[in-house]
Amino acid sequence: MTVAPGSPSDPSRPTAAVLREVGGPLELTTVELDPPGPDQVLVRVRATGVCASDVHIVDGRLPKPLPIVxxxxxxxxxxxxxPGVDDLRPGQHVVLSILPRCGRCTVCRDGRGNHCPWAGALGATGTLDGRRTGWRLDDGTPLHHFNGISAFAEHVVVPRSGAIAIDPAVPFASAALLGCAVATGVGAVRNAANVRPGQTVAVFGCGGVGLNVVQGARMAGAERIVAVDLDAAKLALARRVGATDTLDASHLDVRAEVARLLPEGVDHAFDAIGRPRVLEDAFAVTAPGGTAVAVGLYATDATITLDAFPLIGERRLVGTYLGGGDPHRDVPALAADLLAGRLLLDELVMERPFTEVGAAVDGLRAGHVVARQVLTFAG
Ligand SMILES: [Zn+2]
Ligand SMILES: [Zn+2]
Known part of the structure; x- marks a missing residue:
């Protein structure tokens, strides 16, 4: 393999944040990383956002094989x-994607690569190819990967399809967000809901994903964008990125307030939290012909109860996974939105050193983090 000049630390001995047991601390330790195999890429991680899914892994709500990064x-x-990677080269800037794909199966060939069974096996087994992990602890214990990424580490090996080249003008901290929060939020607007100019939108939850639903709706030309959250600071941020109205759900009847603002209902309502009650609220405020979009990650045993009669109004309830698009198409487009000043990420990013990963996860779990925490790496 060819190693780019100037790599700071030994890529075969990166420091990683290892979770050994559910609920346990994230332990910063040096691990042994194999060089990239066929159709794999070695990446020096420069910025990693802290997302609710990472907290879910630590807390065991998203069960994964352990130990894991x-x-x-x-x-x-x-x-x-x-070997075999001829379209990426050392030095290129990349966004990592939680949605690698084999590109060969019938699902991939049918344009539904987000549901590639090979990638599903990667996620379930915590391996890089369905069989082997690419790194281990110092005592030889195999270390698992989170959906082929595991970016709480200085260096990672990822499947070729999990790395998307982008314009190097995009700062790393912003680029990181394109891989999950932005892809999920803006993608839900563009791919799942297909918001059109002049339409109305309600966004429940103004965390990292919800704020990107808000700005996706603004970029789509929505006329009214109602942002709902319990936190006044998050609602203020929602206004800065495009919300026209905000509702503090801590002391308001949200369904009644949305109806007061938009008596005919909203064209698109998004649950950007992942709670059954919120999804029920989202469906309840849709107008005839409207769409409720499930954007958050629900507990594996979550159920919802909906009034059935409103379905006669041809309302739709749709699910999405990471914005429902093709990351290889959408991430470069989002990078272009960013460089053109349409997508606002500076407002959403709070950089922290990688060594504070544990505190960052605790802060997100506690719910008092307003902006997206992005871990940056020394050197
Ligand atoms: Zn995420
Ligand atoms: Zn496939």
Whole structure:
């Protein structure tokens, strides 16, 4: 393999944040990383966002094989490529994608690569190819990968399809968000809901994903964008990125307030939290012909109860996964939106050193983090 000049630390001995047991601390330790195999890429991670899914792994709500390194919203530089990778080269800037794909199965060939069974096996087994992990602890214990990324680490090896080249003008901290929060939020607007100019939107939850639903709706030309949250600071941020109205759900009847603002109902309502009650609220406020979009990650045993009669109004309830698009198409387009000043990410990013990963996860779990925490790496 060819290693890019100037790589700071030994890529075969990166520091990673290892979760050994559910609820346990994220332990910063040096691990042994294999060089990239066929169709794999070695990436020096430069920025990693801390997303609710990472907290879910630590807390066991998103069960994964242990020990594991969480982290999945990341950007970095290609350090080396494995055999067969002829379209990425050392030094290129990449956004990592939680949605690798084999590109060969019938699902992939049918344009539904987000549901590629090979990628599903990667996620379930915590491996890089369905069989082997690419790194281990110092005592030889195999270390698992989170959906082929595991970006709470200085260097990672990822499947070729999990690295998307982007314009190097995009700062790493912003680029990281393109891989999850932005892809999920803006993608839900563009791919799942297909918001059109002049339409109305309600967004429940103004965390990292919800704020990007808000600005996706603004970029789509929505006329009214009602943002709902319990936190006044998050609602203020929602206004800065495009909300026309905000509702503090801590002391308001949200359904009644949305109806007061938009008596005919909203064309598109998004649950950007992932709670059954919120999704029920979203469906309840839709107008005839409207769409409720499930954007958050629900508990595996969550159920919802909906009034059935409103379905005669041809309302739709749709699910999405990471914005429902093709990351290889959408991430470069989002990078272009950013560079053109349409997508606002500076407002959403709060950089922290990688060494504070544990505190960052605790802060997100506690719910008092307003902006997206992005871990950056020394050197
Ligand atoms: Zn995420
Ligand atoms: Zn496939």
């Amino acid at each position: 969480p982290g999945h919203e990341a950007a970095g530089e290609v350090v080396a490529v494995g």
